[in-house]
Amino acid sequence: MNFTLFFADLWTARMNLLNGLGQTVLISVGSVFLGTLLGVAVGLALTYGHWLLRFVVRIYTDFLRGTPVFVLILACFYILSVVGIDLSAFEAGVLALTLFCSSHVGEIVRGALSAISKGQTEAAKSIGLTFRQSFVYVLMPQALRQILPTWVNTATEIVKASTLLSIIGVVEFLLATQQVISRTYLSLEFYLFAGVVYFLVNFAIEQAGRFVERRIAIPN
């Protein structure tokens, strides 16, 4: 490995790589945020919905969870444009990752809610709380503690899946790295660098998750 050349080329390509990293962060934050909003709705529908709604949402989650993200990305980009919805590569990519994220968050929320024993809901009812109140004050606080670790895991999965957007032409961090490699031929050095950067991003997310977990933990 030639690290003198690597650092020189890294400096030359810094703006390209930073732009790429910016795209990766934007894609990930956007998809996780939107995916979480949608996913909570999916989780609630799966837990408390009318049987017909539950059935439809169940198909939605199973279909999305059973489809490779890669295929979802291609579908959002190409199939939607055939039916007249012309999304840019960036929008199509974020949409695909949002859908993927929502199905996972939906399952996480459903799992957390159904893990809370029935006695809790009954106790809430017996002291006269409405469904809304019992959800906000009794169920959600407990479910959140369950959700957080797996939710953080989903977020890191989305960061990694964002690399797939390069196939439809979004210049995220991996494609930006490949562009530098194609010019410099320093493949080992730059792929190693990309690996370290992705690790750092995900490590930061995990640490942030741990921090929040500690803050919201029930004191012994």
Added chain:
Amino acid sequence: MNMKLVLATTFAALMAAPAVAQDGDKLKEVLDRGYLILGSGSTNPPWHFMDGDNQLTGFDIDMGRLVAKALFGDPDKIEYVQQSGDARIPNLATGKVDLTCQFMTVTAERAQQVEFTIPYYREGVGLLLMEGGDYADYEALKAGGSDVTVAVLQNVYAEEMVHTALPEATVDQYDSVDLMYQALNSGRAEAAATDQSALRWFMVQNPGRYLDAGYGWNPQTYACAVQPGDQRWLNFVNTVLHEGMTGVEFPFYSASFEKWFGTELESPQIGFPVEYK
């Protein structure tokens, strides 16, 4: 996952769906829009890649610039869609790009899905030698028989490909381009067999060190491509490329050719059109 297969399947699904609405006047659409949407890659020098200033550049990009210049008098009026090689055909089929110039090999199968323009380059395999090495040219390599070792990028057909040109040569396969060039530099191989364009580009970057053995084989035609069904647009792009190679835009084309492939082109003969010779 097999990317090609997935894309092929997606593409088949697209073909089954009703064709993308098309009013058949792409030229007007592009002129009204004020810029060309060009599909190309960004990771293959000297064809299409990011230079040190973070600008897309290369021979493919120059062909797109030639078309933009013809449309608007300004080669910079381009919006690039940076696509992977596998996305070339789907992006044309769904109208995401006006034109794709991305070292696209013309094949009959592809011609059933897109419409190719006239060619702007003929790719082939060539042999790279060290300047002042033991073998001066292709004839010397051929005479060298099995004493000659040829470095080549690993590939199922690599051995067969080299033996087409040098039937007795020893073939050493390497995992990456830099290793292949290193084998040549260190004398572990007497020649490296690679695409003519890559070989030329390498020689441009390292002047005075290497030599082209002067023999090319395995011809492949590179052409731009457009969505089928719009003859006017196809004719327009054809005319632009044609005049780049033979007419008023020859200085643009030849300057680009020399920049990426290091060869100065001879000016088209004046008088009787070269096309009919």
